Amino acid sequence: DQQVKQNSPSLSVQEGRISILNCDYTNSMFDYFLWYKKYPAEGPTFLISISSIKDKNEDGRFTVFLNKSAKHLSLHIVPSQPGDSAVYFCAAQTLAASYDKVIFGPGTSLSVIP
Amino acid sequence: KAGVTQTPRYLIKTRGQQVTLSCSPISGHRSVSWYQQTPGQGLQFLFEYFSETQRNKGNFPGRFSGRQFSNSRSEMNVSTLELGDSALYLCASSPSGTGVEKLFFGSGTQLSVL
Numbered sequence: 001d002q003q004v005k006q007n008s009p010s011l012s013v014q015e016g017r018i019s020i021l022n023c024d025y026t027n028s029m030f031d032y033f034l035w036y037k038k039y040p041a042e043g044p045t046f047l048i049s050i051s052s053i054k055d056k057n058e059d060g061r062f063t064v065f066l067n068k069s070a071k072h073l074s075l076h077i078v079p080s081q082p083g084d085s086a087v088y089f090c091a092a093q094t095l096a097a098s099y100d101k102v103i104f105g106p107g108t109s110l111s112v113i114p
Numbered sequence: 115k116a117g118v119t120q121t122p123r124y125l126i127k128t129r130g131q132q133v134t135l136s137c138s139p140i141s142g143h144r145s146v147s148w149y150q151q152t153p154g155q156g157l158q159f160l161f162e163y164f165s166e167t168q169r170n171k172g173n174f175p176g177r178f179s180g181r182q183f184s185n186s187r188s189e190m191n192v193s194t195l196e197l198g199d200s201a202l203y204l205c206a207s208s209p210s211g212t213g214v215e216k217l218f219f220g221s222g223t224q225l226s227v228l
Contacts, residue, residue, distance in 0.1 A: 009154070032214045043118065043204055043219025044157070089156060093214060101147070101170050102217060106156035 003027045004092050004105040012111045019077040021108050023090030026071065030092040034102070035064060035075050038087045047088075048075070080112045116141065120205050120220035128228050132193040135223045137205030139186050143218070145211025146188040148180060151202040151222070160203075163188055164211050192225075200227045 005024045013019045023033070031052050036044035050057040050064045050073065057064050063076045077084055090105040119138040127133050139146050148160040159172035163182035180190040186207075192199055202224050206217035 004156075006156075034214075034216075036217075036219075041221065043206070043221050044217075045219070046216040049214065091157075095213060101159045101162060101172065103159065104149070104157035106154055 002106070004090055004103050006088075006090055006105040006108045008108050009106070010109040010111070012113060013080045015082055015112055015114050016079045019075075019080045019084065019110055019112065021075040021077075021088050021090075021110065023073045023075075023105055024071055025073075025092055027092070027094070028068075028071065029094050031095040032093045033064070033066060033073050034091040034093070035062075036089045036091060036104075038089065038107070044089055077110075080110075082112045082114050085110055085112045118205060118207050118218050118220035120203075120223050122223060123221065124224050124226075126226045126228065127195050129195055129197060131195050132191060133195060133225060134189055134191045135203055135205075135225075137188045137190075137207075137220060139188070139205075139207030140218055143207035143209050144186050145208045145215075146182055146186065147206045147208075147211070147217065148188070148190050149204045149206065150174075151204055152200075157204065160190065162211060169211070195227045197227050200225060 034049040035047040037047045038044040066073045087107045087109045089107045093102045121136045145164045147162040149157040161171045166182045177193045182188045202222045204222045206219045208215040
């Protein structure tokens with residue numbers, strides 16, 4: 001049972017426009033949500049995170065929105081640049097235990113067209 | 115600071131063989147996690163080690179095992195390889211693996227089972 005879902009396997013956006021990547025989750029106990037970006041032949045790199053007690057976190061061109069009642073979060077990239085073309089993984093984590101694994105979604109492949 | 119190093123980058127094995135993958139974390143990082151990435155499945159958690167102890171394990175069969183050495187380097191072993199084990203295996207390190215920490219990933223080992 002997939003606890004973190006990214007229902008769009010791929011997304012194409014024109015350069016300069018907004019990219020919106022969506023993520024849904026089923027476990028209401030998640031405390032933190034994170035986004036990672038992955039280029040081909042490289043490991044994922046951390047992009048941005050949000051605590052479950054917040055509804056928005058912004059870092060430069062990247063903003064993550066969290067809607068707890070809908071168990072939904074989204075990553076907005078504005079403006080989109082060709083270098084943003086990558087696979088984006090949504091991830092979630094609980095803090096209940098001394099260590100809890102990070103659970104990743106299946107990823108969304110973003111293509112930014114020049 | 116050197117990043118997370120995984121060796122080898124590529125491996126080709128046949129069914130029934132066993133394989134050992136290696137991961138050297140960032141200096142000072144004591145937590146090492148392993149993930150399996152397959153198309154459409156995202157990153158599936160295998161296990162996490164801290165101070166040579168496995169703290170958490172994902173839903174993989176016992177053919178998948180790992181260990182961590184006193185210098186925090188980690189290895190994972192897959193015995194009796196199956197075609198379905200073909201995947202990108204990613205290792206990630208973090209300072210302590212507690213709370214919410216960014217995971218720092220290596221570039222992965224691409225395993226092909228023929």
